[in-house]
Amino acid sequence: MKLHILKPSVNNMAVRVFVRAAKLGFTEDDVYGKTRTQEFIAMNPAHLTPMIEAKGLPKGVLWESCAIMQYLCNKHDLTKFYPKAPARRAMIDSAMFYLIGTLYPYVARATYPALGFPQYAGEVGSSDAVAEHKATAQKAASDAIADPLGVFHKFYMDGKPFIGGAKPSIADIRLAATLEFLAAIDYALPGWARTYMAAMEKSLGKAYAEPAADVRGYIAYVKSQKK
Numbered sequence: 732m733k734l735h736i737l738k739p740s741v742n743n744m745a746v747r748v749f750v751r752a753a754k755l756g757f758t759e760d761d762v763y764g765k766t767r768t769q770e771f772i773a774m775n776p777a778h779l780t781p782m783i784e785a786k787g788l789p790k791g792v793l794w795e796s797c798a799i800m801q802y803l804c805n806k807h808d809l810t811k812f813y814p815k816a817p818a819r820r821a822m823i824d825s826a827m828f829y830l831i832g833t834l835y836p837y838v839a840r841a842t843y844p845a846l847g848f849p850q851y852a853g854e855v856g857s858s859d860a861v862a863e864h865k866a867t868a869q870k871a872a873s874d875a876i877a878d879p880l881g882v883f884h885k886f887y888m889d890g891k892p893f894i895g896g897a898k899p900s901i902a903d904i905r906l907a908a909t910l911e912f913l914a915a916i917d918y919a920l921p922g923w924a925r926t927y928m929a930a931m932e933k934s935l936g937k938a939y940a941e942p943a944a945d946v947r948g949y950i951a952y953v954k955s956q957k958k
């Protein structure tokens with residue numbers, strides 16, 4: 732299996748942590764600057780990473796971080812990361828959809844301007860609005876993070892160390908990777924989230940630390956450029 736990645740991205744970090752934690756066989760191809768090439772778009776018209784290229788996939792490739800982790804868990808019967816019982820699995824799916832549909836857009840609006848990442852069409856950040864309006868929109872997104880973040884703690888974790896229970900699930904890998912970006916804006920994570928991030932890194936060890944170092948290194952680089 733070939734994993735096409737961009738190292739500074741937390742969407743990518745999630746899958747990069749997962750394949751390491753699950754000890755799957757893979758090679759990584761850094762496609763920085765190549766996602767809009769004809770060759771890449773011919774495989775993946777959405778031009779998005781992470782993307783896996785593997786035999787047996789109807790189209791030869793698969794993108795969307797959560798779908799990749801779900802597919803690999805199904806394929807290799809990795810119930811440790813993705814429980815089989817429908818009700819428990821549904822909670823993991825719900826947490827991941829909630830992250831992609833609700834939390835991540837706030838995180839992107841709050842952090843992408845600081846990270847120097849392009850914003851999505853229609854966002855104030857990608858318009859010709861004055862800097863003050865862009866800053867107001869960025870702050871509004873940052874302020875909006877606390878509410879869905881609290882939902883992960885109160886509802887999905889509900890007193891357990893992880894969304895997955897005693898051990899991290901694919902939803903936990905996706906959440907922890909997402910929260911890494913908040914360092915770009917020095918977001919004050921609540922105490923429980925700091926404990927959670929430390930527990931994720933402790934539980935997954937090098938599998939977490941190695942891809943996290945790429946994201947953290949990029950954030951440190953961007954911050955150093957602003958000084």
Ligand SMILES: N[C@@H](CCC(=O)N[C@@H](CS)C(=O)NCC(=O)O)C(=O)O
Binds near residue numbers: 766779781795
């Ligand atoms: N929801 C997607 C988001 C993927 C995404 O936005 N990927 C970005 C990097 S963070 C990308 O590959 N952009 C390259 C491009 O659009 O050319 C996921 O979770 O995988």
